[in-house]
Amino acid sequence: xxxxxxxxxxxxxxxxxxxxxxxxxxxxxxxxxxxxxxxxxxxxxxxxxxxxxxxxxxxxxxxxxxxxxxxxxxxxxxxxxxxxxxxxxxxxxxxxxxxxxxxxxxxxxxxxxxxxxxxxxxxxxxxxxxxxxxxxxxxxxxxxxxxxxxxxxxxxxxxxxxxxxxxxxxxxxxxxxxxxxxxxxxxxxxxxxxxxxxxxxxxxxxxxxxxxxxxxxxxxxxxxxxxxxxxxxxxxxxxxxxxxxxxxxxxxxxxxxxxxxxxxxxxxxxxxxxxxxxxxxxxxxxxxxxxxxxxxx
Amino acid sequence: xxxxxxxxxxxxxxxxxxxxxxxxxxxxxxxxxxxxxxxxxxxxxxxxxxxxxxxxxxxxxxxxxxxxxxxxxxxxxxxxxxxxxxxxxxxxxxxxxxxxxxxxxxxxxxxxxxxxxxxxxxxxxxxxxxxxxxxxxxxxxxxxxxxxxxxxxxxxxxxxxxxxxxxxxxxxxxxxxxxxxxxxxxxxxxxxxxxxxxxxxxxxxxxxxxxxxxxxxxxxxxxxxxxxxxxxxxxxxxxxxxxxxxxxxxxxxxxxxxxxxxxxxxxxxxxxxxxxxxxxxxxxxxxxxxxxxxxxxxxxxxxxxxxxxxxxxxxxxxxxxxxxxxxxxxxxxxxxxxxxxxxxxxxxxxx
Amino acid sequence: xxxxxxxxxxxxxxxxxxxxxxxxxxxxxxxxxxxxxxxxxxxxxxxxxxxxxxxxxxxxxxxxxxxxxxxxxxxxxxxxxxxxxxxxxxxxxxxxxxxxxxxxxxxxxxxxxxxxxxxxxxxxxxxxxxxxxxxxxxxxxxxxxxxxxxxxxxxxxxxxxxxxxxxxxxxxxxxxxxxxxxxxxxxxxxxxxxxxxxxxxxxxxxxxxxxxxxxxxxxxxxxxxxxxxxxxxxxxxxxxxxxxxxxxxxxxxxxxxxxxxxxxxxxxxxxxxxxxxxxxxxxxxxxxxxxx
Numbered sequence: 001x002x003x004x005x006x007x008x009x010x011x012x013x014x015x016x017x018x019x020x021x022x023x024x025x026x027x028x029x030x031x032x033x034x035x036x037x038x039x040x041x042x043x044x045x046x047x048x049x050x051x052x053x054x055x056x057x058x059x060x061x062x063x064x065x066x067x068x069x070x071x072x073x074x075x076x077x078x079x080x081x082x083x084x085x086x087x088x089x090x091x092x093x094x095x096x097x098x099x100x101x102x103x104x105x106x107x108x109x110x111x112x113x114x115x116x117x118x119x120x121x122x123x124x125x126x127x128x129x130x131x132x133x134x135x136x137x138x139x140x141x142x143x144x145x146x147x148x149x150x151x152x153x154x155x156x157x158x159x160x161x162x163x164x165x166x167x168x169x170x171x172x173x174x175x176x177x178x179x180x181x182x183x184x185x186x187x188x189x190x191x192x193x194x195x196x197x198x199x200x201x202x203x204x205x206x207x208x209x210x211x212x213x214x215x216x217x218x219x220x221x222x223x224x225x226x227x228x229x230x231x232x233x234x235x236x237x238x239x240x241x242x243x244x245x246x247x248x249x250x251x252x253x254x255x256x257x258x259x260x261x262x263x264x265x266x267x268x269x270x271x272x273x274x275x276x277x278x279x280x281x282x283x284x285x286x287x288x289x290x291x292x293x294x295x296x297x
Numbered sequence: 298x299x300x301x302x303x304x305x306x307x308x309x310x311x312x313x314x315x316x317x318x319x320x321x322x323x324x325x326x327x328x329x330x331x332x333x334x335x336x337x338x339x340x341x342x343x344x345x346x347x348x349x350x351x352x353x354x355x356x357x358x359x360x361x362x363x364x365x366x367x368x369x370x371x372x373x374x375x376x377x378x379x380x381x382x383x384x385x386x387x388x389x390x391x392x393x394x395x396x397x398x399x400x401x402x403x404x405x406x407x408x409x410x411x412x413x414x415x416x417x418x419x420x421x422x423x424x425x426x427x428x429x430x431x432x433x434x435x436x437x438x439x440x441x442x443x444x445x446x447x448x449x450x451x452x453x454x455x456x457x458x459x460x461x462x463x464x465x466x467x468x469x470x471x472x473x474x475x476x477x478x479x480x481x482x483x484x485x486x487x488x489x490x491x492x493x494x495x496x497x498x499x500x501x502x503x504x505x506x507x508x509x510x511x512x513x514x515x516x517x518x519x520x521x522x523x524x525x526x527x528x529x530x531x532x533x534x535x536x537x538x539x540x541x542x543x544x545x546x547x548x549x550x551x552x553x554x555x556x557x558x559x560x561x562x563x564x565x566x567x568x569x570x571x572x573x574x575x576x577x578x579x580x581x582x583x584x585x586x587x588x589x590x591x592x593x594x595x596x597x598x599x600x601x602x603x604x605x606x607x608x609x610x611x612x613x614x615x616x617x618x619x620x621x622x623x624x625x626x627x628x629x630x631x632x633x634x635x636x637x638x639x640x641x642x643x644x645x646x647x648x
Numbered sequence: 649x650x651x652x653x654x655x656x657x658x659x660x661x662x663x664x665x666x667x668x669x670x671x672x673x674x675x676x677x678x679x680x681x682x683x684x685x686x687x688x689x690x691x692x693x694x695x696x697x698x699x700x701x702x703x704x705x706x707x708x709x710x711x712x713x714x715x716x717x718x719x720x721x722x723x724x725x726x727x728x729x730x731x732x733x734x735x736x737x738x739x740x741x742x743x744x745x746x747x748x749x750x751x752x753x754x755x756x757x758x759x760x761x762x763x764x765x766x767x768x769x770x771x772x773x774x775x776x777x778x779x780x781x782x783x784x785x786x787x788x789x790x791x792x793x794x795x796x797x798x799x800x801x802x803x804x805x806x807x808x809x810x811x812x813x814x815x816x817x818x819x820x821x822x823x824x825x826x827x828x829x830x831x832x833x834x835x836x837x838x839x840x841x842x843x844x845x846x847x848x849x850x851x852x853x854x855x856x857x858x859x860x861x862x863x864x865x866x867x868x869x870x871x872x873x874x875x876x877x878x879x880x881x882x883x884x885x886x887x888x889x890x891x892x893x894x895x896x897x898x899x900x901x902x903x904x905x906x907x908x909x910x911x912x913x914x915x916x917x918x919x920x921x922x923x924x925x926x927x928x929x930x931x932x933x934x935x936x937x938x939x940x
Contacts, residue, residue: 014368017843018762021754025814026770032792032811033777036785043787052791096675099668112926113676116683119922120915121872123888127895127911128682131904132702142702176679229779236874240892257783262879267787274783285779293772311765349834370840382835386853399840443839 037278044272050265061272070248071273074256077163081252082231084167085174089227090220092171093178098208100179101186111183114176122173126240129169130156159249162242166234166250169241174230178223185219186212225288232281253277299360299373299450299483300325301346306355308341308507315341317507318355323500328477328484332494333504334530340455342504343487347453348372360450370399375444376453380460381436383428383443390415390424393442414442417476434465441473445480452477454486458493470497491531495519503527521637525571525644528637534576534601534612540641541572549638552607554586556631558638560648570647573637576601579613585630586611590623604629690714690908697904713905717913721906722897723890730910733890737871737917739802740886744809745866751810752817752862753855757847759818760825761833771822778815785812786879793880800882808880809870816869817862824858825851860928868918887914 047057065071096114100107117125132138133156143151155161189212197211235254242250244259253273261270301323308316316338323329331339344350346357348369357364364372375396383392390411397407415421418438428436437457444452454473458466474497477484488494494501495515503510503518503526510530511523522528528536544550545566547559561570579586588604588611595601600619604611604627613629621627638647689697690713692706719729759771789808790799798804828851836846877886885893891914895907922929 014843018758019764021843022758022767022770025751025755025774025818028811028814029774029777032785032789033780034773036788037780039788040784052787092675096672099672102665102668104668104672110672110676112923113679115926116919116922117679119868119918119926121874121888121918123872123874123892124911124915125682127891127907128686130895131907132682132685137697137904138702145701172679172682233781235783236888239874240895243896254781254783258786258875258879261787270783271787274781274786277781278784281779281781282776285776289772289775293768293775344834347834347838349837369834369838374838376835376838378831378835380829380831382829382831384832384836384850384853395836395841396839399845443835447839 040271040274043267044275046268048267048271050267052267057268061268065269065272065276068269070251070256071253073248074251074253074273077250078232078252080163081167081170081234082228084164085170085231086224086227088167088171089175089178090223092175093182093223094213094216096175096179097182097186098212100183111180114179116176117173118177120173122170122234122236123240125169125173126237129165129172130241133165133168156242157246159246162246162250166238166241170231170234170237173237174227178227181219181223181226182216185216189215221288225284228284229281232277300327301451301483301485302356302358302361303342303346304356304358306342306345306357307353308338308345308350309353314353315507316345316353319504319507319509321502321509321512323483323485326481326483328474328486328497328499329502330494330498330500331485331487331502331504332489332491332530333510335489336506337504338507339487339489339504343453343455343485346372346451346485347374347376370396373450374453375447375449375451376455377437377440377444377457379456381428381440381457383436383439385428387427388424389420389426389428389431389439389442392428392439393446396443396447410446410448411442414446417445417479418442433461434469437461437469438472441476445476450483452482452484454484456488457486458488459490466493473497492533495531501531503530505530521646522573523646525573525639528573528639532575534614536573536575536637537579537611538639539572539574539606539609539611541570541638542566543568543570551586552609554584556585556636557633558636560638564647569641571639571641571644573639574631574635576612576614578632578635579611579615579629580632581615581619582628582630585628587626587628590621590625590627593619593621593623602627686908686912690905690912692905694901694903694905713903713909714913716903717894717906717910721894721903721910724893724897730887730890730894730913733885733887734913736802736881736884737887740805740809740884741867741870744806744813744870745863747806748810748813748817748866749859749862751814752819753821753852753859754847755814755818756821756823756825757851759822760828761830761846761851762843771818774815774818776815777812778819782812782875786875790879799880800884802884804880804882805876805884805886808876809866809873812876813866813870816865820858820862820865821855824855828854857928860925864921864925864929867921871918 042054043052044061045056045058046053047055047060100110104110133153135141135152135154135157140151140153143153156165193211193215194207197207233254234252235258238244238250238252238255244251244255253276257270257273257277260266260273301321303319303321303323306316306319307314319338319342321329331342333339341350345352346359348364348367352365359372359374384395387395390408393411393414394407397410411424412421415424418441420435420438420442423431423435423439428439431439440457457473458469461469470493473486486497498515500512501515501518502512505526511518511527513521518527518531522531522536525538529538539551541549541551541556543561543564543566544555547557547562548555549558549561549570549572550556551572556572558572561568564570586606588606590602591605591610592603593600594603595618600615600617602613602615602621604613611629639645640647685702688705689702691709691711693708693710693712696707717730719731720727721729723730723733755774759767793799793804793807796804796807798807832850833846836850841849871886872888873886874888874892877889878892881889891910894910
């Protein structure tokens with residue numbers, strides 16, 4: 001081989017080498033994400049029960065799904081849970097971030113305290129709160145022992161209220177993380193803008209309402225997207241905290257899908273519920289990712 | 298040492314062409330500056346010479362060898378980048394020695410070469426430092442050091458001074474010039490700053506929209522701009538370009554005033570042309586262009602006048618200190634023979 | 649976060665300041681309470697807990713619940729304690745984190761420094777994969793793991809976690825490398841370095857901060873995962889699944905102190921990682937989060 005031909009080959013190698021390096025990840029993604037999604041979508045149109053079957057039944061599974069009371073319970077619960085979880089996490093996160101940004105002594109101690117729950121699994125979180133909220137031994141019992149005999153806190157045993165205990169535990173786990181996102185946003189604001197606003201007469205509450213919070217818009221969006229997808233994916237916490245109960249009172253789509261597919265052998269219906277979950281997340285994530293990636297080109 | 302020969306060079310990204318068939322010849326040891334406004338394709342051209350961009354069409358030869366398909370490292374070139382591109386985790390010595398290490402050179406020789414380059418650039422006290430511990434000018438010198446240790450056939454500079462402050466820029470300008478005189482290596486230098494181009498180049502290549510607008514020695518480009526674009530781009534303050542018509546008898550009419558322009562003698566009276574005159578070639582006189590003074594800017598050594606003439610701005614640079622005030626009307630006469638005439642539609646120089 | 653505290657603070661009155669501190673301290677209490685409760689009750693004998701004094705310090709200090717949780721507690725049907733599951737989790741998490749981080753770094757490098765037509769679409773496809781509800785892949789994944797003979801094994805879990813982790817690691821490295829001057833890569837090319845040499849000698853030496861982020865993120869996510877572990881763990885279940893089995897077991901007396909010791913054991917690795925390197929994590933996360 002002549003020297004010129006050899007270097008020519010090497011130039012071309014530099015051309016395809018990057019693509020070769022990326023190829024396995026792309027292949028794996030196409031198969032394990034998109035191939036699998038496709039497979040589940042196909043299953044949702046079949047009469048699969050314990051094992052996949054390929055007898056197409058049209059939209060029967062979806063019709064059955066939306067006729068199930070359990071599914072509607074799950075939908076109602078996820079609506080309550082997602083709304084409160086996102087709303088409360090955002091509110092707490094924002095307040096803590098703004099308060100922490102007031103030149104607080106001991107910020108270095110407080111910040112890790114707010115953040116550490118994020119390092120725990122939902123199973124651990126659920127275990128801790130399950131016990132804490134248990135009227136027999138937890139908070140209620142303690143209050144009684146401390147002399148507040150009439151104190152009553154039995155939400156976890158109450159099928160009307162149990163879903164709110166999941167909100168409490170989930171907020172405990174994630175709100176510190178949201179605080180960190182807002183704090184980073186606050187610290188990223190150009191100091192001159194704040195000085196200018198103060199010179200323009202905005203101070204205290206007005207400064208935050210009119211200047212700071214509008215500037216934090218991107219942080220709000222990121223927080224919303226992250227919390228939204230966490231809410232839809234919530235599974236472990238319910239398993240650990242209430243096991244979906246009392247009865248089926250705290251069923252969420254994620255737990256519904258699992259129990260229909262793997263314990264009740266209704267794979268077709270389970271698949272169709274998974275497809276609904278995916279579509280919900282995609283409705284938020286696809287426009288968000290599109291905007292994010294387009295902006296950067 | 299080598300000459301660089303560029304023939305019919307083209308570059309497109311998909312359907313967007315950014316360099317349209319460019320020919321440049323750079324003689325051995327010459328210092329050539331590519332200059333033009335941003336987006337004119339000068340940096341793309343430089344990167345194609347370096348091998349950092351693929352070539353869509355045409356050929357590049359360095360020292361007689363076609364390098365179209367050679368990777369950058371095998372083109373025998375060295376490049377200095379705008380942001381210096383120093384490796385932040387390596388010391389000055391390691392930064393300068395990196396290209397030699399990549400070549401598989403023995404350690405003692407690397408050290409010897411780095412020491413030699415450091416001596417040339419006055420970098421000996423800084424060899425053990427990291428880039429973050431250096432000032433802008435020192436970083437610039439390290440970047441040049443990394444280029445010269447390789448003893449390449451061609452140096453490529455991509456706007457190397459644009460991140461320095463004004464004073465340092467002037468100093469580095471002469472340092473780079475001096476280095477070139479000392480080493481005599483063929484150099485291609487990209488800048489958007491026409492003063493850098495004028496002061497440093499043996500030859501200037503003015504580019505616009507992916508085409509070459511003019512090639513020539515600095516004063517040649519200044520004295521005889523080939524077209525309206527070059528006329529307006531080279532020189533500061535920029536040349537006054539005024540719409541005019543051929544009046545016959547070797548004269549043109551500009552805003553009601555007749556001015557001598559022998560080069561238009563062959564054109565039919567009434568033909569539209571562009572009349573150009575540099576601000577420093579206007580003198581106060583009793584005849585000439587009548588204009589109202591809008592701003593007077595004394596710079597100390599000279600006086601800049603911004604004037605309005607029939608809705609157009611006109612700039613004049615006068616050597617004297619004058620008692621002119623805004624609102625005054627003055628007459629300005631172009632110096633004999635120091636004007637330019639261009640075709641009104643094509644913009645090409647006449648005469 | 650090492651973001652320097654700026655002079656952003658608005659001048660506030662004394663009363664407002666007291667209020668701010670009060671709120672901050674109350675929330676600190678809210679976040680610390682469950683940990684405190686788990687901690688003190690894991691070193692009490694069971695009678696003290698069922699007596700109802702969950703807030704008080706132990707009258708009799710005992711490490712027996714920890715010993716039991718670690719080595720003798722009933723998990724499912726076997727009295728093995730959590731130890732074997734802890735080992736399963738370690739065997740799963742170490743290779744999964746290492747592999748997904750290395751792949752993410754290479755992907756990020758290609759996607760920022762060797763860009764080509766369609767690279768953003770490939771990245772978008774990978775990124776979306778991080779956000780899907782994993783229920784959508786559970787059924788086919790179970791079938792594929794079965795076909796590959798990896799069902800119920802640690803290598804199977806490693807595969808699953810690598811596949812669904814590379815989206816995040818790629819995101820982190822891509823955002824980090826995007827801010828890294830491309831000029832340096834060009835300079836290295838001119839200096840004669842090839843694709844892997846540039847990665848090894850130029851990119852990796854400056855990748856410390858983002859590698860910390862990627863490793864912590866992956867470690868936390870994989871260690872804390874429950875869904876995949878419960879679905880595909882089989883005989884190699886990870887710690888989270890075992891803890892859930894321990895806590896939810898309906899047979900016999902509920903040994904709360906053992907449950908707490910077990911919960912702390914399950915949380916310990918991520919807590920330690922968080923305490924040791926949390927600062928770097930948050931700092932890097934902010935630099936490389938979705939909003940880059």
